[in-house]
Amino acid sequence: MTAEERERDRDRERVRHPAGATATGRPRTRLDQPRAQRRSLLPTYDAEAFGKLSERVARFLGTGRFIVWMTILIIAWVLWNVFAPRHLQWDHYPFIFLTLMLSLQASYAAPLILLAQNRQDDRDRVNLEQDRKQNERSIADTEYLTREVAALRMNLGEVATRDWIRSELQDLLKEIEERRRDEGDGRGR
Structure with a gap:
């Protein structure tokens, strides 16, 4: 099909379905092309980067260093707002602003x-599944090797061992020696 013929087919299609409308009145969607991205009023973010950041924050919140620094900050805050000159104090007793800041920190923490924790649970679930599959493979390998060893033991009963061959050769040697003696005794008569 030439380029002109393709262009004519497109023109005919446009006449039959103006502006991409279908019999239902909905616009026709092209399945061979990706949809245009919808605009969202919500901000977009990288979930993986946000998850990594949350893990770092959670890891820090669970350290002694955080407890020490938070304790120092609270003690300094209270001491400043109790003993500093009145015009330099920003949070007078009962320290409502300090309470607000601690509540805000807790609401984000x-x-x-x-x-x-959810991300760690997901990782643990994947690791558990991988461990389970590895255990299944190990069990299958162990069963295979057990069957092979059993087959070798069964076949080993039919195989001539070194000790058996040695005893057979010794028996043959005795028999040959006896024949020589018998032949030697028979000549001497």
Whole structure:
């Protein structure tokens, strides 16, 4: 088909289905082309990068270093707002702003820790599945080797061993010696 013929076919198609409409009135979608991306009002983010960040934060929140620094910060905050000159204090007793900051930190820390735990659970599940498959392969290999060893033991009963051959050769040697003696005794008479 030439380029002109293809162009004529496209023109005929456009006349039959103007603006890509179908019998149902919906626009015709082309299956040979990807859909245009929809615009979203929500911000987009890289889930993997966010997950790694949440794991790092959760790992830090679970350290003694975090506890020490948080304790130092709270003690400094309270001491400053108790003993500093009144015009330099930003959070007077009962330290409402400090309570707000700690609540905000906790409200972000809890979901980040849960996200990190979920990612760890997913990794553990994959590792468990891989371990299970490896164990199945090991069991199958062990069963195969057990059958092979059993077959070798059965066949070994039919194989001449070194000790058996040695005893047979000794018996033959005795028999040959006896024949020589018998022949030697028979000549001497």
